[in-house]
Amino acid sequence: MALATVASGLGFYVPVSALFLLSRGQSLSDVFIFETILGACILVAEVPSGIIADRIDRKWVIIAGFGFNAVAETLFAFAQSHLSFSVSFALSGMGIAILTGALDAYVYDALGAAAENRSVGVWGHLSSLELVAGVIASACGGLLAAIDIAWPAIATAVAASIGALATGLLPAQPMGTSSPTGESESSLQQLRQGVVLLFSTPILLHVVAASGACFVLFNAVFTLNQPLFAASGVPVATWGFIVAGAQLTAAFYNHWAGWIEASIGRKRALLLAMACGAAGFGLMAMPHAHCGVGGFFLVVIGMHARGPITLAVANQVIPKVRRATVLNIASSFGSLVGIAVNPIIGAAADVSAPLASAGIAAVLLGVAVSWIPVVNRYLGDPQRPVDRNDSEG
Secondary structure, X not given: OHHHHHHHHOOOOHHXXXXXXXXXXXXXHHHHHHHHHHXXXXXXXXXXXXXXXXXXXXXXXHHHHHHHHHHHHHHHHHOOOHHXXXXXXXXXXXXXXXXXXXXXXXXXXXXXXXXXXXXXXXXHHHHHHHHHHHHHHHHHHHHHHHHOOOHHHHHHHXXXXXXXXXXXXXXXXXXXXXXXXXXXXXXXXXXXXXXXXXXXXXXXXXXHHHHHHHHHHHHOHHHHHHXXXXXXXOOHHHHHHHHHHHHHHHHHHHXXXXXXXXXXXXXXXXXXXXXXXXXXXXXXXXXXXHHHHHHHHHHHHHHHHHHHHHHHHHHHOOOHHXXXXXXXXXXXXXXXXXXXXXXXXXXXXXXXXXXXXXXXXHHHHHHHHHHHHHHHHHOOOOOXXXXXXXXHO
C-alpha cells in the first residue's frame, strides 16, 4: 500500500500540465473542459463503485482503480487529440471514483481490532508519503520539462503503472451481499440503507458536510496565495519553494498524526487542525509578507492534518459491510457542497482577495466551534454501529 501511495503521488507533470496540453494543440478552454469531464466522471461513478466495493473483494476494486489511473496517465502522455485527452481525463475520474471509498475502507478494515487506535496514525503516514512524493515529483518534473515537455507525463505514466502493479501484492479482503444483520440485500437496498445511515448519524453527517465544505475552503489557498503574495511583495521566484516547504512541513506533521492524537485526543487534534486553517487564512489577509507566508504554511498544515482524523471518525461509525458505499455517498455529497461553495469564493476573491481570506477564516472557525458539541455527544458512544456489526461483516 505504501508503494502504491508513493507512486500515486508522483505527479511529475503537475507543475507543467497546462504547458504540456498547450504543446499538444489544446487551449486553456480545453483544459477547463477536461477538468469538467474529470469531475463529472467522479460524480457519476462514485456511488456505484462504492456499492461494488462492498460486495466483492476490495483488493480487486483497488487494483481496478489504480489500473484505470495507469491507463489514463499513459494515454495522457501519448495523446495528441482533444478526444484522446478527454478519454484520459474520463478514465482518471473513474479511477479516482473507484478508489475514493474502497481504499479508505480497505485500510480501516485491514487494521482489524486495532483500527480505532491506529487508523489516524496509518492515514497520517500514508498522507506524509504522498506529500513528500508530490514535492519530489514537482521538482523533478520541472527539470524533466526543461529537457522535453513530454517527459514529465511519461514519467508519471511509468509511476502510475508501478503503483497499479504494486496493488496486486495486497492481501485479499472479500466482502459479501449481506446486510449487517446477515440478511441478503440488493444493490438498491444497499444504496438506500447507506443514505439512511448517513442522514441518521449526526456525527457522520456533520463530518461529511463539514469535510466537503472545508476541503473547498482549504483548497482555495492555492489560488488565493498568488494575489496575496503578489500584493504583499513576496518574490515570485520564491513561490515554488514556499509551496514545497509548506507541503513538507505538513508531511512531517502528518507523520506524527497518530502520536498527536494519542497525546491530546481526537477532538482536540481536529480542533487544532481547523484552528491552524482559520489562523492561517486570517494571517494571509494581512498585507505583510511574513504574515502571508506564515499563514500559508498554517493553512497547508491544517488542510492535511484534518484528513486522517475525519477519515477515522467517519469509518468508526460505519458498519464494515456498508463502509465503501457510505464513504462514496458522503464524498459525492461533499462534491456537491464544493460545487455550490466554489463560485462564492471566486466572487469574493474578485472583489477582494484579503476579504475572501478573512471570510474563509471566519467560516473555518465557525465549523471548528460547531464540532465541539457534536463530538462531545456522539463520538464517545459505546454502541457505535461499527462495534455492533464489524464482527458480523
